[in-house]
Amino acid sequence: MLSNLIFSLNIVLPIFLVMLAGGLMRRFDVIGADFVKTGNSLVFFFALPASLFLSAYNADITQVFDARFVLFAVAVTSIAFVVVWVAAEVFIKDKAVIGTFVQGAVRGNFAILGLPLLMNLAGAEGSEKGVLVVTFVVPLYSIYSIVALSARSGSPRKVSVGGLLKTVFSNHMIVGILLGSALSLLKVPLPELAVKPLEVVASLTTPLSLLCLGGSINLRERGAKLTLAMVASALKVVVFPLIFLPIAYGIGFRGSEMLTLLVMLGVPTAIASYAMAVQLDGDHTIAATTVVTTTVFSVFTLTFFIYIFKTIGIMG
16 A cells, blocks of 8 residues: 555645645745746646647557447537536536536646556556547537536627537647648657657647646635635546446456546646636636645545455456
C-alpha cells in the first residue's frame, strides 16, 4: 500500500506543486491577471491543440482498434454527461454555472496526465488502448463541454445543430485531433522541420496551464461555488469510478482494458477545462477549484483503485 501511495504521489503531487507555485507567483505579484489571461489563450488556441495533434498523429489506431472497448468508453462518458446535466438542472438554481459544473464532473485530464500515468502503470504495450481514448473520448470531452458551456454559462448561446457543428469543428483542440488522426491514417510523413516546432509548442501545455490555473485560484472562495466544485470533484474521481469500473469488470474487461478505464475515469478534471470555461464565459472560479480539488483527491483515490487492482490480480 505504501509503495502504491508513493507511486501515486510521484505522478500527481508534482502537478499540484506547480499549481501552488502559480498561486504563490500571483500572490507576490510575479505574475498578474494579464499573464493569466494571455497564458490561458496560448494554451487553448495553440499549445493544447499542438499536443493533441501530435498524440493523434503518433498513434497507429489501425493496430489497436477495439470496437467493444470504444463503445463502452464512449457510452460511459455520454451517460455520465447526461446524468450530471439532468441532475444539475434539477438541483442547481444558478443556471449560469451549470455548464462549468457539468464539464468539471465529467471531463478527465487524459491527454496530459492520463497517457503518462497509463504508461507508468502498463508500459508501452499495455497502454495501447490509451490511443483509443485520445481518438474517441477526448474529442467527446471537448464537444460535450462546448455544448454545456454554450447552453449554460454567463453568456448563454442558442444551440442549434448547425451552430454546434460549426463551433465543434472550429474548436482548435478538435481540429488538432482530427487533423492528426487523418494524417496518421493516411501515413503522411511530417518533416522534422514541422514536428520540432510543434513539440516545443506542445511542451508548454502542462506547465503554462498549471501556472495560470494556480494564479487564478481564489482560496477565499466560500459558499455555493465551493460546494459545487466539491460535488463535481467527488463525482469525477470517486463516484463514477466506483460505478463504472465494477460494471466494466463484470462485462469482462481485463488487463490493459481495465487499466485504461481506471485512468480514464480516475484522473483529475482536465486542466483545459479551466481555459475553456474562461473562453466560453463559464464560471472560472468553479472550474479552477474543481481542477485543484480533483488533483488533490486523486492522489488518494488513484492509490485506492491501484491497490484494489493489484489485490484482485488486474495488475501484476
